[in-house]
Amino acid sequence: MAGGAQWPTGHAAQCAPPNPSRPPVRRPPLSRPISIPDHMLPADGRFGSGPSKVREDQVGALARQGRNLLGTSHRQAPIKDMVGRIRTGLAEFLQAPDGYEILLGLGGATTFWDAAAFGLVQEKAQHATFGEFGAKFASATNKAPFLAPSTIHSSEPGTRAEVVAEDGVDVYAWPHNETSTGVMAPVKRPDGVDRAQVGTNGALILVDATSAAGGAAVDLSETDVYYFSPQKNFASDGGLWLGAFSPAAIERIEQIGASDRWIPESLALTAAVENSRKNQTLNTPGLAGLVMLEDQVRWLNEQGGMAWAAARTKQSSDLVYAWAEASEFATPFVARPEDRSTVVATVDFDDAVDAAAIAATLRAHGVVDVEPYRKLGRNQLRIATFTAVEPDDVSALLACVDLIVEQL
Numbered sequence: 001m002a003g004g005a006q007w008p009t010g011h012a013a014q015c016a017p018p019n020p021s022r023p024p025v026r027r028p029p030l031s032r033p034i035s036i037p038d039h040m041l042p043a044d045g046r047f048g049s050g051p052s053k054v055r056e057d058q059v060g061a062l063a064r065q066g067r068n069l070l071g072t073s074h075r076q077a078p079i080k081d082m083v084g085r086i087r088t089g090l091a092e093f094l095q096a097p098d099g100y101e102i103l104l105g106l107g108g109a110t111t112f113w114d115a116a117a118f119g120l121v122q123e124k125a126q127h128a129t130f131g132e133f134g135a136k137f138a139s140a141t142n143k144a145p146f147l148a149p150s151t152i153h154s155s156e157p158g159t160r161a162e163v164v165a166e167d168g169v170d171v172y173a174w175p176h177n178e179t180s181t182g183v184m185a186p187v188k189r190p191d192g193v194d195r196a197q198v199g200t201n202g203a204l205i206l207v208d209a210t211s212a213a214g215g216a217a218v219d220l221s222e223t224d225v226y227y228f229s230p231q232k233n234f235a236s237d238g239g240l241w242l243g244a245f246s247p248a249a250i251e252r253i254e255q256i257g258a259s260d261r262w263i264p265e266s267l268a269l270t271a272a273v274e275n276s277r278k279n280q281t282l283n284t285p286g287l288a289g290l291v292m293l294e295d296q297v298r299w300l301n302e303q304g305g306m307a308w309a310a311a312r313t314k315q316s317s318d319l320v321y322a323w324a325e326a327s328e329f330a331t332p333f334v335a336r337p338e339d340r341s342t343v344v345a346t347v348d349f350d351d352a353v354d355a356a357a358i359a360a361t362l363r364a365h366g367v368v369d370v371e372p373y374r375k376l377g378r379n380q381l382r383i384a385t386f387t388a389v390e391p392d393d394v395s396a397l398l399a400c401v402d403l404i405v406e407q408l
């Protein structure tokens with residue numbers, strides 16, 4: 001980067017020598033910068049809700065396997081075998097019931113919402129939305145010109161809405177974990193909605209597990225599609241969606257795919273079924289993300305699988321909630337303890353304490369991404385307690401917050 005500073009831009013430009021023809025700008029005196037001693041800092045300062053902490057071993061896997069895998073064809077055995085190991089590893093981790101298949105495609109959960117509106121909703125969807133992510137999927141089905149307007153049950157941020165049985169609805173959808181607010185919802189077929197069976201027109205249950213899968217327990221038989229992106233508990237890069245699909249969901253994909261509905265090829269779930277079964281994707285995936293994902297899935301299964309992961313995230317998030325409840329200036333944002341997420345903990349601060357200043361001070365010390373979801377607009381910190389995060393690092397983070405607040 002030598003020589004890069006010749007033309008000042010951004011911050012450097014603001015620090016250019018003063019123009020002598022203008023009076024100097026008056027600034028308030030700088031308050032004493034807050035300093036956190038190194039020994040108090042978490043060993044790893046990444047607490048973001050996605051992209052999120054990537055373990056060093058995952059990066060090591062890239063270095064170790066780079067020669068054999070990176071830069072090679074995704075249609076040849078080495079990459080296809082790796083995709084196969086990801087699919088079987090995820091089926092093991094998620095304890096997929098007989099007949100459930102792990103499918104994948106490009107574009108992340110956001111792209112999956114459009115693919116699902118095209119390829120999984122027959123006529124009408126019903127959504128429970130309690131934050132940004134759930135609302136985005138609801139908007140996708142609601143606006144689709146070939147579907148009836150969706151029924152949308154929504155609730156205030158920090159609380160939880162639920163789906164209810166309704167005639168004429170063939171897809172029910174909600175997020176397992178609403179990452180924008182830190183509210184977690186049970187994954188259970190709603191009362192009065194029969195399990196979708198192959199050969200019948202029952203309703204499908206689609207659960208957005210983007211920030212839950214890999215860090216929370218689930219009984220997949222309560223869902224027909226449990227889908228996610230890999231940059232949260234799976235600690236990899238974004239850009240892919242993956243999901244566990246029931247036989248009834250795959251049958252729906254095939255039915256709609258054979259109908260006269262126009263579906264763009266890149267969003268066609270029929271193509272995802274066909275390619276995934278061959279351990280491929282329709283178009284070229286990011287190989288580095290697949291390598292890191294495979295390493296994380298293997299690690300999760302070796303550590304003890306879903307039960308181990310769920311216990312670990314619960315331990316970490318309990319540290320945050322217990323700290324907030326005991327604190328004089330912080331409270332858990334989600335009022336009902338049973339709605340509090342085990343993977344994304346949100347904490348509100350009293351007006352007297354500026355959460356943004358805490359986040360900025362942490363950031364200056366390399367402890368990053370604890371800012372609240374940008375559109376929520378609260379005096380809050382949001383701490384991801386994903387499986388890759390060490391519970392000891394969460395404790396260290398909380399001690400740092402206390403130290404900062406003392407000095408603010």
Ligand SMILES: *Cc1c(COP(=O)(O)O)cnc(C)c1O
Nearest residue numbers: 050108109110133179210211229
């Ligand atoms: C992060 C997130 C998404 C969006 O994932 P992308 O991979 O960016 O599309 C969707 N839903 C939930 C619950 C999320 O946490």
